[in-house]
Each structure stands twice: as C-alpha cells, then as structure tokens.
Amino acid sequence: xxxxxxxxxxxxxxxxxxxxxxxxxxxxxxxxxxxxxxxxxxxxxxxxxxxxxxxxxxxxxxxxxxxxxxxxxxxxxxxxxxxxxxxxxxxxxxxxxxxxxxxxxxxxxxxxxxxxxxxxxxxxxxxxxxxxxxxxxxxxxxxxxxxxxxxxxxxxxxxxxxxxxxxxxxxxxxxxxxxxxxxxxxxxxxxxxxxxxxxxxxxxxxxxxxxxxxxxxxxxxxxxxxxxxxxxxxxxxxxxxxxxxxxxxxxxxxxxxxxxxxxxxxxxxxxxxxxxxxxxxxxxxxxxxxxxxxx
Numbered sequence: 001x002x003x004x005x006x007x008x009x010x011x012x013x014x015x016x017x018x019x020x021x022x023x024x025x026x027x028x029x030x031x032x033x034x035x036x037x038x039x040x041x042x043x044x045x046x047x048x049x050x051x052x053x054x055x056x057x058x059x060x061x062x063x064x065x066x067x068x069x070x071x072x073x074x075x076x077x078x079x080x081x082x083x084x085x086x087x088x089x090x091x092x093x094x095x096x097x098x099x100x101x102x103x104x105x106x107x108x109x110x111x112x113x114x115x116x117x118x119x120x121x122x123x124x125x126x127x128x129x130x131x132x133x134x135x136x137x138x139x140x141x142x143x144x145x146x147x148x149x150x151x152x153x154x155x156x157x158x159x160x161x162x163x164x165x166x167x168x169x170x171x172x173x174x175x176x177x178x179x180x181x182x183x184x185x186x187x188x189x190x191x192x193x194x195x196x197x198x199x200x201x202x203x204x205x206x207x208x209x210x211x212x213x214x215x216x217x218x219x220x221x222x223x224x225x226x227x228x229x230x231x232x233x234x235x236x237x238x239x240x241x242x243x244x245x246x247x248x249x250x251x252x253x254x255x256x257x258x259x260x261x262x263x264x265x266x267x268x269x270x271x272x273x274x275x276x277x278x279x280x281x282x283x284x285x286x287x288x289x290x291x292x293x294x295x
Contacts (some may be wrong), residue, residue, distance in 0.1 A: 002034045007032040007116040015108070016086055019076030020056065025049050038128075050130075050280075054229040057283045059118045063111055069093055070104050071111035077282060079253040096107040105252065128156035131230040132204065136168065138222050138237040140273065142203040145219055147174075147211040152204055160199040162192050167211065168222055174213045181207030217267065221260060221290035223251065230281040237290055241272040246291035263290060 010030040019168040022028055026048045030040060039048055060071045073093040074079040074086070083093040094104045135150045147168055163182065172184060177185045182193030199205050213219055221246070224233055239245050244282075248264030266274050266289060278287045 004116050004120060006030070007036060007119060007264075008112055011032050011112045011115060012109075013076040015076075015112075018084055019074065019086070020049060020052050021082070025052070026046075026141075029138075029182050033138055050229050054130075054283050057116050057132075057285070058116070058227070062118050063114055063131050065105050065186055067111040069113065070107035071098065071115065073104075074108045076109065076274075078102045094281065117252045127161055129153045130156060130228050131226065133232045133234070134224065135234045136222060136224070136236070138235075142217065142239045145213050145215075147213070147222065148179075148208065149207045149211070150206070152206050155199040155201050155205070157188070158201045160195065162194050163207070164192050164227075165209075166227065167191060167204075168224070169211055169213055169219065173218060175182065177210045177212075179208040179210055180198070184209075191205075194240060212233075220292070221288065223286045223290075224278075224281070224286035225286045226281050226283045228283060230283075231279065233278040233287055234275075235277075237289060237291070239268060239272045239291075244294045245272060246293045248274050248288050248289055248291045249272075251286050252278060253282055260290055262286075 010033045013030070014028060014033065014047065015023075024045065026043065026045050029037070029048060029052065029255045033039070033052070038050045039051050043051070044142060056075055057072075057077060060068055060077070063071060070093060073081050073089045076082060076089060078089070078093070081089050081096070083089045083092060090101050090104050090108070090109070094101045097104070130153065132152055132154050133152045138147045139146045139148075151165075153163060162185075167176070171191065176184060176191070182195050185192040186193055193207055193209075195205060222235060222237060224230070224235075233242060237248070245268040248268055250266040251263045254262035268274055274289060276289060279288050
C-alpha cells in the first residue's frame with residue numbers, strides 16, 4: 001500500500017457531495033484520512049467533523065495562495081460557496097475567480113496532492129487542545145481601552161503543560177496581564193501560557209488575560225483567527241457614548257489574507273455596544289468585528 005496515494009484517493013472521495021458536511025461523516029473517512037486527522041475509532045460524527053475540518057483547514061492554509069480557494073471549496077469549507085454538490089461549488093468558485101471550471105478542477109487536484117504531501121511532512125500536531133469557549137470584552141469608552149479575553153480549553157492529550165495563543169492586538173502596543181490560569185511567556189507573534197499543573201485528556205482549564213492598548217484610536221478591529229478548533233466565540237465591544245458611534249461590521253469566517261474588507265453591518269445599540277456570537281469556528285478563518293469611525 002502507498003500511503004500518499006491512499007490519502008489522495010480518500011481525499012478525492014471526501015470532496016464529493018457535501019464534503020465535510022455530509023451526513024454520516026464517520027462512515028466516509030477512510031483509514032488514511034483518519035490517521036492524518038487524528039480521528040479515533042470511537043469518535044462520533046461531531047468529533048469526526050470537527051477534527052476533519054480543523055486539520056484540513058490547517059493544511060490548506062499552507063498551500064500556495066492560488067490553490068487555497070479551490071481547496072476550501074472542494075471540501076465545502078468556504079462559507080461563501082456552501083453548496084450540496086461538488087459540481088455546484090466548482091461552478092461557484094469558477095465564476096468568482098473568472099476562470100473556467102476545468103481550471104478550478106485542475107487546481108483542486110493539485111491541492112489534494114499537495115495536501116497529502118503536507119500531511120505526511122507535518123505529521124501529528126503536538127500539544128493537542130481545543131477551545132470550548134472564548135469570551136472577549138472590549139471597552140473603548142475609557143481613557144485607556146481594555147480587552148479582556150477569557151478562554152476555556154479542553155485538553156486532547158494527557159499531560160498538557162502549555163497553551164500557545166495569538167494575542168488579539170499587537171503585544172508591542174499593549175500591556176498584558178494574566179488574571180488567572182497560567183504564567184505568561186512572550187513568543188514571536190503571540191504568547192505562551194505555562195499552565196500551573198499538567199492537564200489530563202478531556203479535562204477543562206480556564207484562563208483569563210487582560211490587554212490594555214496604548215491608544216483608543218489604534219483599535220479598529222478585534223479578530224479571532226483560531227489555529228485550533230474553537231466551539232464558541234462571544235464578543236462584546238462597548239464604544240463611547242459622547243460621540244457618534246462607528247459603523248461596525250461583523251466578520252464570520254472571512255479569509256485570513258485580507259479580512260478587513262469583509263463583513264456584514266452590525267448595529268450599535270443604545271448603550272453604545274455590539275454583541276456577536278460565533279459557533280464552530282473554522283481554524284485559519286477570521287471571526288470578530290471591525291469598525292470605521294465617522295470622519
């Protein structure tokens with residue numbers, strides 16, 4: 001048996017119909033895909049779909065830029081082209097890219113081959129955990145703004161000792177304080193929380209971190225681009241009431257490359273606040289809100 005060819009064959013089969021959103025998904029994943037996505041024998045459909053979506057999205061983000069849209073559409077991971085049939089999704093992305101369908105199919109085939117190669121090279125992900133709930137509160141009605149991030153994680157391995165996280169705002173432009181749940185260790189592009197004690201598989205752990213940006217005007221968005229599965233993301237932003245509120249756009253699964261041109265307008269309530277919720281976030285895509293202040 002050839003592991004690479006087996007994985008390519010199974011991935012091509014998986015893209016049929018509704019892709020990762022197909023019914024009885026646990027019956028559609030073969031042994032090669034199960035190994036690549038760390039799907040256990042006892043996993044039910046919810047766990048299978050979650051692991052499949054997370055791993056495929058993680059690998060797709062490593063593809064050349066021209067292959068990513070085709071790969072997302074192939075497996076029905078593109079929220080703007082979520083169609084029940086593979087042929088419909090191909091036609092949709094072909095029209096969006098102003099290319100013929102044969103070109104899109106060739107790119108899908110190229111992407112599938114490269115995904116199989118990437119899966120072999122990257123292997124299993126270390127330090128497994130997922131976010132059960134992420135709650136972020138942004139207070140922009142103060143002299144010095146504040147971002148409070150509270151996160152509940154679930155370990156996917158025994159002996160989890162640290163969490164690698166991405167800061168919601170640049171660390172170089174803010175003060176950071178851990179309120180509970182670990183010890184801060186800054187890293188390039190993010191930070192690591194060393195946990196107070198090892199966490200066992202399927203055990204939960206809560207952390208909270210406060211960020212204080214240097215200026216209010218420096219904040220024009222709050223985005224979450226998860227690297228790992230995230231089940232729920234709850235975001236509140238409070239603006240000043242002594243000035244005209246900004247125009248706010250909610251982003252639900254925007255492309256990571258250029259998310260700040262996407263979004264649907266979100267009304268600001270009488271308290272000067274917005275509240276948006278997201279469920280089953282796709283790793284590698286952007287969720288949150290951006291705002292434009294009146295001129």
